[in-house]
Amino acid sequence: MPYPEGSIVQAMLRGYNNHSYGYGDPLNLIWLTPAKGTGLSSYSLSILALSFGQTPVMASQALTIPQGEITCLLGRSGVGKTTLLKVLAGIFPSPPETRNPKPETVTYHPQQDCLLPWCTALENVLFAARLKARRTTQEQQSIALTLLAQVGLADYAHHRPAQLSGGMRQRVALARTLFQDTPLVLMDEPFSALDYTTRTELHALTKRLLQGKTVLVVTHDPFEALTLGTHFLLLEGSPAVLNPLRRADIQQMLQGAA
Amino acid sequence: MTPHKALAFLLSLISIFALWQGLVRGLKLPPYLLPTPLAVGKSLVHNAPLLALHTSTTLQEIFYGFALGTGCGIGFAVILFSFPKIRPFFLPLLLISQALPVFALAPLLVLWAGYGMASKVIMASLIVFFPVTSALYDGLKNTPTAWIDLANSISGAKKWLVLWRIHLPTALPALGSGLKLAATFAPIGAVIGEWVGSGKGLGYLMLHANARMQIDLMFAALSILAVITLSLYGLASMFTRHFSHRQQEIL
Numbered sequence: 331m332p333y334p335e336g337s338i339v340q341a342m343l344r345g346y347n348n349h350s351y352g353y354g355d356p357l358n359l360i361w362l363t364p365a366k367g368t369g370l371s372s373y374s375l376s377i378l379a380l381s382f383g384q385t386p387v388m389a390s391q392a393l394t395i396p397q398g399e400i401t402c403l404l405g406r407s408g409v410g411k412t413t414l415l416k417v418l419a420g421i422f423p424s425p426p427e428t429r430n431p432k433p434e435t436v437t438y439h440p441q442q443d444c445l446l447p448w449c450t451a452l453e454n455v456l457f458a459a460r461l462k463a464r465r466t467t468q469e470q471q472s473i474a475l476t477l478l479a480q481v482g483l484a485d486y487a488h489h490r491p492a493q494l495s496g497g498m499r500q501r502v503a504l505a506r507t508l509f510q511d512t513p514l515v516l517m518d519e520p521f522s523a524l525d526y527t528t529r530t531e532l533h534a535l536t537k538r539l540l541q542g543k544t545v546l547v548v549t550h551d552p553f554e555a556l557t558l559g560t561h562f563l564l565l566e567g568s569p570a571v572l573n574p575l576r577r578a579d580i581q582q583m584l585q586g587a588a
Numbered sequence: 589m590t591p592h593k594a595l596a597f598l599l600s601l602i603s604i605f606a607l608w609q610g611l612v613r614g615l616k617l618p619p620y621l622l623p624t625p626l627a628v629g630k631s632l633v634h635n636a637p638l639l640a641l642h643t644s645t646t647l648q649e650i651f652y653g654f655a656l657g658t659g660c661g662i663g664f665a666v667i668l669f670s671f672p673k674i675r676p677f678f679l680p681l682l683l684i685s686q687a688l689p690v691f692a693l694a695p696l697l698v699l700w701a702g703y704g705m706a707s708k709v710i711m712a713s714l715i716v717f718f719p720v721t722s723a724l725y726d727g728l729k730n731t732p733t734a735w736i737d738l739a740n741s742i743s744g745a746k747k748w749l750v751l752w753r754i755h756l757p758t759a760l761p762a763l764g765s766g767l768k769l770a771a772t773f774a775p776i777g778a779v780i781g782e783w784v785g786s787g788k789g790l791g792y793l794m795l796h797a798n799a800r801m802q803i804d805l806m807f808a809a810l811s812i813l814a815v816i817t818l819s820l821y822g823l824a825s826m827f828t829r830h831f832s833h834r835q836q837e838i839l
Contacts (some may be wrong), residue, residue: 348753416737419741420740420741421737421740421741432743433741433742433743433744434743434744436741436743437741438737438738438741440734440737440738442732442734444734444735444738445731446753446754448757457738457742458742458745459752460743460753461739461745461746461749461750461754462742462744462745462746462749462750463746463749464749485601510742529680
C-alpha cells in the first residue's frame with residue numbers, strides 16, 4: 331500500500347502516540363484524498379492506523395470511495411464508525427502528518443440535530459457563517475432561506491427549535507449541512523431518532539438534495555443503507571477492518587435476521 | 589410570581605407575624621429583648637428619615653459591590669475557560685480566595701480602604717466573586733459535546749464567536765444560579781463591612797440601636813435588609829427564568 335513517505339515513522343519519532351489530545355489520545359493516520367490515476371471519480375481512503383492510547387482501533391487498509399455518490403458505512407455499535415467519521419471531519423485533533431481531507435471541503439452532520447435552542451431555524455442554518463464572522467451577509471441569508479424552502483420549511487424560518495417537530499428539526503439540520511456546500515459530507519446516523527414515516531421522507535429528501543456530493547453515511551440500519559446508499563462498507567473486527575459490501579450481501583443479512 | 593403563589597407567601601408571612609405577636613404578648617417578653625412586629629412597624633414609620641438615610645448608603649454599597657464582584661467573576665470565569673493552560677495556576681487561587689473567611693478580612697479591608705464606602709464595596713464584591721465565577725465556569729464547561737464537535741468541524745470558525753454564540757448562551761442559566769447566590773451574599777458583605785468600621789449604613793445603625801437597647805429600630809433595619817435581599821434575589825431569578833425558558837429544549 332502506498333503510504334505517504336515515512337510519515338508513520340515520523341509520527342512515532344515525534345511521539346504523537348504519547349501526546350495527550352484530551353479525547354483519549356487518538357493517534358490517527360487516515361487519508362481520504364482524491365485517488366490518483368482514477369481521475370476525479372473516486373476518493374481513496376487509506377487508514378494507516380487508528381488507536382486510542384495504546385489500544386488499536388482500526389487496522390491499516392486502503393479503500394476507494396466513489397465520488398458524487400452515497401456510501402453507507404455499516405457496523406455494530408462500538409466498532410468505531412463514529413470515531414472514523416470524526417477523524418475525517420477534523421473534530422479529533424490530528425498530527426500534522428495526517429492527510430485528512432481539507433477541513434473546508436468537509437461538512438459534518440451530527441447524530442442529533444444539534445440545533446441551538448435559542449436560535450431561530452434561519453440562524454441555525456447559518457451556523458457555519460455565524461461562527462466565521464460577526465455578521466452574516468444578505469447573500470448568505472438568502473441562500474439559507476432558499477435552503478429552508480427546499481427542505482419544506484419556508485414558513486418556519488423564524489421559529490425556534492422547540493416549536494418544531496423532530497422531523498422538522500432534522501430538516502433544519504439538513505439545510506445547515508447543505509449551507510456549507512462542501513464536496514464531502516459526513517453523516518453520523520442522521521435519522522436514527524425519527525419514526526419510520528418521517529425517516530423515509532427524509533431519506534428521499536437527502537438523496538435529492540445531496541445529489542452530486544460525495545457522502546459517507548454511518549448507520550446501523552441495513553434498511554436505511556439500502557434506501558440511501560449506492561455503495562456499502564462494513565466495519566468489523568478488532569482492530570476493525572473495512573470491507574466492501576454488495577447490495578445482495580445486505581439483503582442477505584436482512585433475510586438472515588428475519 | 590403568580591397571584592396564587594403571592595397569596596400563599598403573604599399568608600405565611602402574616603401567620604408568622606401573628607405567631608410572633610402572640611408569643612411576645614403571651615410570654616410577656618420585655619421590648620428590649622424582643623419587640624412585637626407592630627412595634628417594629630411603628631419604629632419603621634417613626635424613624636423613616638433616619639432609616640432612609642442609612643438605607644441609601646447600604647444600597648449603594650450593595651449595588652456597587654454586586655456589580656464589581658459579578659463583573660470580575662464573569663471576566664475571570666471566561667478567561668479561565670478560554671485559556672486552559674492557566675487553569676492549574678489560577679484554580680487553586682480561586683479556592684484559596686474562598687477558603688479565607690471574608691469576615692476575617694473585614695478589619696484589614698477597613699484598615700486599607702478606609703472607613704468610607706470603598707471597604708464595604710470591596711467586602712461585598714469579594715463575597716460575590718466566588719459563586720459567580722464558579723457557576724459560570726461550570727456552565728461554560730458543561731456545553732454539550734455534540735455542539736462543540738459540530739463547531740470544531742467548521743473550518744475557519746473563530747474562537748471568540750464559538751464562545752459568544754455557543755458556550756456563553758449555554759452557560760447563562762448556570763450564571764443565573766450564581767447570581768441568585770450572589771444576591772443573597774452581597775448584603776451580608778456590606779453589613780459586615782459596616783459593623784467593622786463605618787459611620788453610615790444599616791449595619792452601623794443596627795450596632796448603635798443594639799447598644800442603646802432600641803431593639804425595635806434594629807429589627808426595622810433588619811427588615812429593610814431582608815427586603816433589599818429579596819428584591820435582588822427576585823431580579824436574579826427573573827434573569828435565570830428568562831434564559832432557562834429559552835433553552836428548555838437543550839438536547
